[in-house]
Amino acid sequence: MTPSPLVEISGLCKWYDDFSALYDISLTVAEGEKVVICGPSGSGKSTLIRCINQLEGHQQGSIRVAGQEVRPGMKGIEAIRREVGMVFQSFNLFPHMTILDNLTIGPIRNRGMGRAAARALAMEYLNKVRISEQADKYPPQLSGGQQQRVAIARALCMQPRVMLFDEPTSALDPEMIAGVLEVMETLARDGMTMIVVTHEMGFARRVADRVVFMDEGEIVETAPPEAFFSAPRTNRAKLFLGQLLAH
Amino acid sequence: MTKALAVHRDRPPVGFNAWRSAGVAWQITQALLVFAVLGWLVWRGIDAMEYRWQWYRVEPFFYREIDGEIIWGPLVRGLILTIQIAALAGALAIVIGFLTALARLSGSFAGRVLAKVYLEAIRNTPLLVQLFLVYFVLAPIIGIDRFWAGVLCLALYEGSFAAEIIRGGLRGIDRGQYEAADAVGLSTWDKYRYIIVPQSMPLVLPPLTGLLISTIKHSAIVSVIALAELTTQGLNLVSNTFMAFEVWFIVAGIYLVLTVSLSFAVTLFEHYLNKPKR
Ligand SMILES: Nc1ncnc2c1ncn2[C@@H]1O[C@H](COP(=O)(O)OP(=O)(O)OP(=O)(O)O)[C@@H](O)[C@H]1O
Numbered sequence: 001m002t003p004s005p006l007v008e009i010s011g012l013c014k015w016y017d018d019f020s021a022l023y024d025i026s027l028t029v030a031e032g033e034k035v036v037i038c039g040p041s042g043s044g045k046s047t048l049i050r051c052i053n054q055l056e057g058h059q060q061g062s063i064r065v066a067g068q069e070v071r072p073g074m075k076g077i078e079a080i081r082r083e084v085g086m087v088f089q090s091f092n093l094f095p096h097m098t099i100l101d102n103l104t105i106g107p108i109r110n111r112g113m114g115r116a117a118a119r120a121l122a123m124e125y126l127n128k129v130r131i132s133e134q135a136d137k138y139p140p141q142l143s144g145g146q147q148q149r150v151a152i153a154r155a156l157c158m159q160p161r162v163m164l165f166d167e168p169t170s171a172l173d174p175e176m177i178a179g180v181l182e183v184m185e186t187l188a189r190d191g192m193t194m195i196v197v198t199h200e201m202g203f204a205r206r207v208a209d210r211v212v213f214m215d216e217g218e219i220v221e222t223a224p225p226e227a228f229f230s231a232p233r234t235n236r237a238k239l240f241l242g243q244l245l246a247h
Numbered sequence: 248m249t250k251a252l253a254v255h256r257d258r259p260p261v262g263f264n265a266w267r268s269a270g271v272a273w274q275i276t277q278a279l280l281v282f283a284v285l286g287w288l289v290w291r292g293i294d295a296m297e298y299r300w301q302w303y304r305v306e307p308f309f310y311r312e313i314d315g316e317i318i319w320g321p322l323v324r325g326l327i328l329t330i331q332i333a334a335l336a337g338a339l340a341i342v343i344g345f346l347t348a349l350a351r352l353s354g355s356f357a358g359r360v361l362a363k364v365y366l367e368a369i370r371n372t373p374l375l376v377q378l379f380l381v382y383f384v385l386a387p388i389i390g391i392d393r394f395w396a397g398v399l400c401l402a403l404y405e406g407s408f409a410a411e412i413i414r415g416g417l418r419g420i421d422r423g424q425y426e427a428a429d430a431v432g433l434s435t436w437d438k439y440r441y442i443i444v445p446q447s448m449p450l451v452l453p454p455l456t457g458l459l460i461s462t463i464k465h466s467a468i469v470s471v472i473a474l475a476e477l478t479t480q481g482l483n484l485v486s487n488t489f490m491a492f493e494v495w496f497i498v499a500g501i502y503l504v505l506t507v508s509l510s511f512a513v514t515l516f517e518h519y520l521n522k523p524k525r
């Protein structure tokens with residue numbers, strides 16, 4: 001038997017008032033696995049990964065992270081969130097703090113790490129994303145690509161077991177995208193478990209173990225990237241890929 | 248017809264600045280003239296009443312020297328009490344305002360209703376009636392003296408305005424900041440303490456200064472429950488000395504100095520806050 005899955009979602013349903021954003025989602029992600037989620041705008045990709053660390057509460061079904069059940073409004077959600085790093089489309093760095101402080105606040109406040117240890121850890125990850133010279137600057141002083149790499153380092157500083165990415169490159173200028181994808185690929189090679197919402201097909205081909213295609217709040221198709229991109233089984237996926245390539 | 252373009256783009260044409268400072272000078276002159284006329288009218292009015300100014304008698308209102316020891320006079324003692332009341336009420340108002348703002352933004356139905364009831368009750372009844380309610384009804388129940396009754400009443404009143412100011416400040420912060428704070432695993436307290444509140448400071452500081460200034464001014468109302476703050480001391484002095492004009496001019500002047508120096512201090516603080524970033 002394989003080791004117990006890191007993220008285990010079953011029968012997940014989510015409504016915004018009476019609008020069904022997610023319906024009967026089941027998805028299991030094993031340790032070290034890389035899953036790319038794609039699908040048309042409004043299909044519920046963001047909602048799905050935001051349920052995993054409870055930025056959105058779900059109404060039905062179950063979500064387990066590292067064996068722990070995640071429930072809306074639960075006590076001790078911070079303990080689960082430290083296992084789940086998240087990278088947003090719009091970076092969401094804290095603009096009033098230096099890059100270094102952006103990285104250390106999580107480890108210090110959540111993990112109770114000492115200041116010096118947190119700094120050392122932060123510098124290590126800033127090196128990894130090749131941005132350590134900027135440690136004392138403020139986020140608005142960096143380019144979009146640099147900010148996103150800082151955001152990745154900030155998430156990594158919590159030493160999470162799984163990383164969630166919500167369209168990490170779609171707010172970036174084209175020349176910035178490669179640097180961010182490179183960092184993500186390195187991370188993947190190092191064995192991080194990753195769930196990535198993205199339309200970067202090249203990245204998906206190189207990194208993903210599985211592509212999950214969503215439409216209208218449901219998982220329509222799950223397949224290895226080669227199979228999915230060259231021979232999608234469902235009509236909805238064909239339509240979506242056609243539109244994606246037409247761009 | 249089009250005018251010729253200025254010769255230097257980075258410098259306004261000659262005479263432009265001079266013309267503008269002439270404008271400023273004229274404005275100042277206008278203001279001075281208006282004040283001079285007003286002052287003259289007041290002076291004539293008072294003269295016509297044959298008011299007898301006794302400015303030489305006001306020094307003991309501030310202090311007296313007895314055997315080389317300085318005894319503070321009623322106005323100084325009143326001023327100190329006013330500062331104490333306003334500072335405590337202001338601080339308490341900010342706490343109440345913050346909690347009310349959080350309750351209004353929260354998912355809890357009970358919290359939202361409670362906050363709304365508090366806000367409507369405070370806004371739609373006269374401050375004087377609120378003071379009597381706190382002093383005659385609430386104070387005996389919870390066992391507080393007139394000082395704390397005054398502070399509490401002011402804090403509840405100003406707190407309702409602080410709530411709206413702080414709510415605006417909290418809503419002015421991008422949703423992504425809340426989510427990023429959650430995602431790095433900060434507790435609710437840490438999220439507000441390190442991420443949200445520091446960022447809303449520049450938004451709430453100017454209106455909160457206005458609020459603290461109102462608190463100082465509104466603190467005069469506690470004179471009706473005979474708390475010996477500045478206005479009460481003014482009333483007492485007038486009834487003892489009949490020097491109404493001198494006393495009320497001085498009292499108003501003290502309030503003015505207090506509020507103006509407060510806004511000056513906050514302006515300095517804002518400069519300090521804005522300096523290092525970006
Ligand atoms: N807070 C909300 N209130 C109401 N409806 C919402 C809310 N958030 C999302 N939705 C709706 O839920 C659906 C799924 O949204 P979601 O953001 O998950 O889509 P997505 O697949 O990430 O799309 P995109 O590619 O545009 O980011 C959308 O129709 C959206 O309008």
Ligand SMILES: [Mg+2]
Pocket residue numbers: 045046047166167
């Ligand atoms: Mg999305």
